[in-house]
Amino acid sequence: MTHSIPERRFQVYGKAHIDKLPQLQKLTDQQRLAMKTVAEVLPFRVNNYVVEELIDWDNIPDDPMFQLTFPQQGMLRPEDFELIRGMIQRGADAKEMAPEIKRIQYGLNPHPAGQKSLNVPHENGEPVPGMQHKYRETVLFFPMAGQTCHAYCTYCFRWPQFVGLDDMKFASKEAVGLVEYLKRHKEVTSVLITGGDPMIMRTQLLRQYVEPLLGPGLEHVTSIRFGTKAPAYWPYRFTHGPDSDD
Numbered sequence: 001m002t003h004s005i006p007e008r009r010f011q012v013y014g015k016a017h018i019d020k021l022p023q024l025q026k027l028t029d030q031q032r033l034a035m036k037t038v039a040e041v042l043p044f045r046v047n048n049y050v051v052e053e054l055i056d057w058d059n060i061p062d063d064p065m066f067q068l069t070f071p072q073q074g075m076l077r078p079e080d081f082e083l084i085r086g087m088i089q090r091g092a093d094a095k096e097m098a099p100e101i102k103r104i105q106y107g108l109n110p111h112p113a114g115q116k117s118l119n120v121p122h123e124n125g126e127p128v129p130g131m132q133h134k135y136r137e138t139v140l141f142f143p144m145a146g147q148t149c150h151a152y153c154t155y156c157f158r159w160p161q162f163v164g165l166d167d168m169k170f171a172s173k174e175a176v177g178l179v180e181y182l183k184r185h186k187e188v189t190s191v192l193i194t195g196g197d198p199m200i201m202r203t204q205l206l207r208q209y210v211e212p213l214l215g216p217g218l219e220h221v222t223s224i225r226f227g228t229k230a231p232a233y234w235p236y237r238f239t240h241g242p243d244s245d246d
């Protein structure tokens with residue numbers, strides 16, 4: 001297949017790149033320090049497509065894509081922001097900062113509206129891993145390998161999935177539990193595979209989650225959807241590389 005869009009190699013930028021990205025040199029030291037402060041607590045990840053194509057660098061910090069993907073001071077409470085910024089400024093090491101960071105993360109109510117406890121289905125008194133069943137006809141499924149994204153959104157409420165809060169994560173390594181649950185719940189007509197972003201996965205891996213949903217006993221499941229921002233954040237997932245045509 002021929003492509004009119006030139007190929008691009010996926011490059012990820014995170015907290016360690018805030019002082020290195022040439023585009024960010026337009027900001028003041030204090031602005032970059034503010035970004036680093038927030039990025040100590042909340043996940044930050046962009047890629048070269050977002051940086052080079054989606055952000056108008058003549059319009060920062062107001063550019064909406066910049067605000068959507070780069071850390072913003074208002075994401076932390078003022079007292080937490082001051083504390084972490086102060087620690088960075090006096091050169092506190094990671095060991096000293098870790099407990100404060102964790103305290104702030106847990107204080108940010110990472111799973112609002114009881115998502116962690118109220119929407120997780122139970123079978124035989126045990127939680128079914130990697131699933132949420134909030135709406136009668138729809139089950140959300142979180143495959144383990146899809147718990148990251150091509151870039152992170154600053155408004156995202158799924159961030160505990162990205163920062164290693166293990167007891168705040170829900171993800172499943174396999175579709176077996178999902179299939180068994182769906183066989184017993186004929187009211188479910190729709191499965192939403194989400195994350196993170198499931199399109200971060202290679203197609204071969206994605207297939208291991210999807211194909212079991214097409215088997216016998218699941219005829220009541222009439223739609224399988226993917227929650228993804230890949231068309232916006234990394235369109236090359238669909239235009240280039242071995243996975244794009246698969």
Ligand code: SF4
Binds near residue numbers: 149151153157195
């Ligand atoms: S899960 Fe969705 S909203 Fe959250 S960072 Fe990833 S793409 Fe953005």
